[in-house]
Amino acid sequence: MRYTINQKIKSGLLLLVIVFFSFCKKNDYSTPAIVPDASYPQVGTPFTGVVNSQDAIIYQVNLRAFSADASFKGVTAKLDAIKDLGTTVLYLMPVYPVGVEKSAGGLGSPYSVKDYKGVNTEFGTLADLQALVAGAHERNMTVILDWVANHTSWDNAWIVNKSWYKLDAKGNIIAPPGTGWTDVAQLDYTNKDMRAAMIDAMKYWVYTANIDGFRCDAADFVPFDFWKQANDALKTITSHKLLMLAEGTRNDHFKAGFNLVYGMGYYSGLESKVFGTGASATMLQDLNTSEYATSFRGSQVVRYTTNHDVYNSDGSPVNLYGGKAGSLAAFVVTAYMKGVPMIYTGQEVGNTAGMDFFYHTPVNWSQNADITAAYKAILNFRKGSDALKNGDLVVMSSDDVAAFKKSTDKEKVLVIDNLRGNNVTYSLPATVSTTGWKDAFTGASVTLTNKIYLQPYRYMVLTQ
Secondary structure (H helix, E strand, C coil): CCCCCCHHHHHHHHHHHHHHHHCCCCCCCCCCCCCCCCCCCCCCCCCCCCCCHHHCCEEEECHHHHCCCCCHHHHHCCHHHHHHCCCCEEEECCCCCECCCCCCCCCCCCCCECCCCCCCCCCCCHHHHHHHHHHHHHCCCEEEEEECCCEEECCCHHHHCHHHECECCCCCECCCCCCCCCCEEEECCCCHHHHHHHHHHHHHHHHHCCCCEEEECCHHHCCHHHHHHHHHHHCCCCCCCCEEEECCCCCCCCCCCCCEEECHHHHHHHHHHHHCCCCCCCHHHHHHHHHCCCCCCCCEEEECCCCHHHHHHCCCHHHHCCCHHHHHHHHHHHHHCCCEEEEECCHHHCCCCCCCCCCCCCCCCCCCHHHHHHHHHHHHHHHHCHHHHHCEEEECCCCCEEEEEEECCCCEEEEEEECCCCCEEEECCCCCCCCCEEECCCCCEECCCCEEEECCCCEEEEEC
16 A cells, blocks of 8 residues: 555554545446557567566565665666575656646655656666566566555645545545545546556556566555556556556455455554454464455465565564564465565565655665575575465464465475464374475475474475
8 A cells, every 4th residue: 555554553544444435426437538649659579578477576665765876777786685685576666757736745655646647766767677678588577566555645736626625515625535645636437537547557567667567555445446457458558567556455356357466464464463362373374265256267366474564663573473484384385375466675584674765765775695695585486386386285283383285286285384482382183194205495394293393484385
């Protein structure tokens, strides 16, 4: 989402805004305004290696923190390192000019968009962005842009079209209700011309920067029928296969055409319940089942232990999960139980320094090489394991240990993950073989016992 809103109150805000939209005038969009075909020239060759949903491993780039000069070039220079982590999808936080009028402070929020077809000169030029995308494609990585469809800055050129925005009783444009986001103006999705302009701007980036899809911000706040309209329109660009990610929890996102949706419930349960209050690790399977209850034609849930909102409001993974070892234990169950893993700028070096995305806060990339090695091992094994991506899931967790097996005809993966900061003993079910296993990261042979002693935050990932 955006700004420094605590994850724990987001669900309430979402409900408030959804209720707000439910009282809005309903229009028939079965025959929507024609989205203009501006015939944008294609820059570069459309990328043919766009990942399927189950193969996505997402790296979220905070441009203001990633490099010393906060630039596209700074990201391009580290593309090899990003790929080496196991990344298959590069997700760039908003690249557009930031509004100045009613700014919320600092350099302004990247989610206060002044020009949907412009590049923020703070990060470089359009040519720099195009070079970054081309470099990612050369390394077989898909590139998606953050897309902010719910609201604009107050100095966006669209603001002259008053009918494109929600108005109060006095006819004044309003900020998104119930959010506190005073630096942005709420768009009105009953206006067909605004919808058409929004979709046209999305098409612009597919052609002009040769990008491969969008991560759609605050997707729950935007009407379902718009997302359906937008996804249908983007699919008419037959030269491009696009990957679409919804930041939201609504059950209809998959049916609107999204490939991926955020697993906010799983994150919240892991962080605030299992780690926060000592709740049973068995609850994670219930959350997993709930989030996949509406999965649609191979779509996937994105799982994470941090992102730009979480880091800003709640803290780093090292802070949230009991230290470095705990942050890795949390990530293993997040990345492996089911779904698509996502990591955030600096997570792979165990960064704990402040990283407010309203400011330039460069990450120290020289720290915690051991943490980086662990993330590489975790993500690259996931990248190459068909069982983790597509296998049948059998969960056998205890109160303290997340344990599960994922299997295909050719591979079995067993995960036993202590989510506590103390020693625990896990009782291996009789249905699980004790022999024939190998350590997924070292290849060493492993023989199990019926009682497995686990040190604090110790995880075992075994394969056969």
